[in-house]
């Protein structure tokens with residue numbers, strides 16, 4: 001049994017997650033609690049960034065549009081590779 005660091009639930013199959021930059025690991029009863037504790041927040045809209053996100057000068061954004069909203073226009077969410085999008 002272990003106690004979740006986020007919600008305090010005692011759980012018999014906890015997740016132990018280490019982050020390379022930190023010396024300690026977290027104990028979580030679910031991915032939901034682990035994401036709540038570990039995932040960064042977008043610097044513009046504060047949404048939880050679960051995927052890769054967009055990083056610039058130490059800031060994390062959920063998407064290129066959020067980066068552009070505060071003046072960082074060096075990112076794109078999608079690159080048009082010349083592939084037709086609608087086959088019909």
Ligand SMILES: [Zn+2]
Nearest residue numbers: 004007029033
């Ligand atoms: Zn929990």
Ligand SMILES: [Zn+2]
Nearest residue numbers: 042045062066
């Ligand atoms: Zn955002």
